[in-house]
Amino acid sequence: MKLLLKFSTPLFGESVHGMICTHSPIPEIWFTHTSKYTTSNKNNQQLETPFTASGFLTSDFADRMVEVGEERALGMMLNQLNHILPKSDLYLPSLPPSSFFQGGIMVNWEANPFVRGGYSHPSLQAVVGYGEELRRGEEGGKVWLAGEGTWKAGSTIHGALDSGRETAKIISQQLQKSRL
Numbered sequence: 001m002k003l004l005l006k007f008s009t010p011l012f013g014e015s016v017h018g019m020i021c022t023h024s025p026i027p028e029i030w031f032t033h034t035s036k037y038t039t040s041n042k043n044n045q046q047l048e049t050p051f052t053a054s055g056f057l058t059s060d061f062a063d064r065m066v067e068v069g070e071e072r073a074l075g076m077m078l079n080q081l082n083h084i085l086p087k088s089d090l091y092l093p094s095l096p097p098s099s100f101f102q103g104g105i106m107v108n109w110e111a112n113p114f115v116r117g118g119y120s121h122p123s124l125q126a127v128v129g130y131g132e133e134l135r136r137g138e139e140g141g142k143v144w145l146a147g148e149g150t151w152k153a154g155s156t157i158h159g160a161l162d163s164g165r166e167t168a169k170i171i172s173q174q175l176q177k178s179r180l
Ligand SMILES: Cc1cc2nc3c(=O)[nH]c(=O)nc-3n(C[C@H](O)[C@H](O)[C@H](O)COP(=O)(O)OP(=O)(O)OC[C@H]3O[C@@H](n4cnc5c(N)ncnc54)[C@H](O)[C@@H]3O)c2cc1C
Pocket: 109, 115, 117, 118, 119, 146, 147, 148, 149, 154, 155, 156, 157, 158, 159, 160
């Protein structure tokens, strides 16, 4: 599940990409810091990307938000941000984040039939480095794998992309060797 909150100002400086919040309703929150990117809507109008805080929740944390509903869930995230940043941050000299709040949505992946899972992550029993080994393939072999599940810092589009680049390098090296 994601809770997406829109603000009229960035909440932190650019060095803060996100935060892990223990003992809190929303365990992980990421931030965007710029409105310089634009997207277009279906009428080709340019829209500014707002400053956002994205709360990421899974398992019991997500179930709890489904139970309380969107309005309350957004309020809980706002309260959490107010608690973390009462009045003190560089960007918010005297007001809490809720003063800059413009709106938000709750995106419940579980309710979407086309979303069939979440991020890959190692289980307690997982063999460390198995993904890397899969990606490297066998010396002289013909099958190579790529994808976020094979990358050391997986779980993301960046992991998938980096793994693809590395696998392409390995294939290229093997091809060069076989041509020599
Ligand atoms: C709900 C959700 C939200 C996410 N949000 C973010 C986010 O905000 N930021 C971020 O960086 N990452 C996010 N991720 C993670 C990101 O989407 C994945 O890490 C990334 O897409 C993995 O890319 P991939 O190429 O490794 O695998 P995939 O994108 O899963 O591609 C695998 C492909 O293989 C196909 N396939 C499977 N089995 C077979 C088969 N037997 N034969 C042929 N084809 C097959 C599948 O149909 C699929 O197209 C999210 C993931 C989910 C599920």
